[in-house]
Amino acid sequence: MPKRVSVKIHKLTQNKGISLRERSCLTDIRHATLSELANQKRQNINFQPIERIAEAFGIKDIREIIDVIDVKE
Template sequence: MGKRIVVNIADLAKKHKISMRELSRLSLVRHAALSELANGKRESINFSHIIRIAEALNIEDIREIIDLVDSNEKQ
């Protein structure tokens, strides 16, 4: 059983009461890239995207954005 990284973007957008499009605008990360991260469709994570998301949402702890879970666990 392996581990995988989950990016909690959709939950964060909901928590901060903004749309994914608004998050895209604030973070300067393409909407398509945010959607792929949120849906686990990306093979790799661009950490400059994570930093820009954190800055856009005033997040200090990266663990609010990414999580490490068992690979068989649902998002």
């Protein structure tokens, strides 16, 4: 089965009880960038936003931010 990388921004915002806009301010990442990541609109992922999210929220396990999932054909 084919795989793809999933960025779990929506899940993180729900778990932390904050909006994408608030997360944007806290991480100094453009709101548009976070929105594209959250909605799986990016073909390439730069690690800098992932690192900023992890740092801002004390995340030590990258699997809280990204995951590899099966794609249904």
